[in-house]
Amino acid sequence: GAVVSQHPSRVICKSGTSVKIECRSLDFQATTMFWYRQFPKQSLMLMATSNEGSKATYEQGVEKDKFLINHASLTLSTLTVTSAHPEDSSFYICSAEKGAANEKLFFGSGTQLSVL
């Protein structure tokens, strides 16, 4: 199977700082990656679609200036939470699309962000 590596797995930061989360497809190239947010006991909410070499597309209600996404290569997408606040504390997960669109996703292990 395909492997998607996400790190860090856990980060604690002070309010007002920025945090970068990396998502790498280790054994395949991923033109498209996705970023999700998950609150306790809730489902995954799609935040944005990250496309290699172009700007990310954000879902309605997601602030693009707060959640900066860069997909500079076919194996790496990054999510930067800028000027983090306690309400940004959440579990962030990435996925990479392998094969045909809408066919199968492989997920990273997630990043637990805690903003103090």
Place this chain on the structure above:
Amino acid sequence: LAKTTQPISMDSYEGQEVNITCSHNNIATNDYITWYQQFPSQGPRFIIQGYKTKVTNEVASLFIPADRKSSTLSLPRVSLSDTAVYYCLVGDIVATGRRALTFGSGTRLQVQP
């Protein structure tokens, strides 16, 4: 965005077979049906995928009727380690205008000894 409906929770005992049904009435012609398992504080893990009829792998079976408006994930002889949330995914239109797999509420399976 969720286009699937599943029971919120299910309880079972070790050794039993568990069947989780998902409704996806508006599934598109070219959509696959994909099931994922998620443990707390982990990313979802692929279980099984199918398009029609029946698919079986080493961990589960997936039954899809001819109209494809529902599917049933079957877990044979569950153990305590199968306690997790199970998600059924089909495609949905996202902000890019293309279809992508999106998550519904999922089914929280609790296996008791």
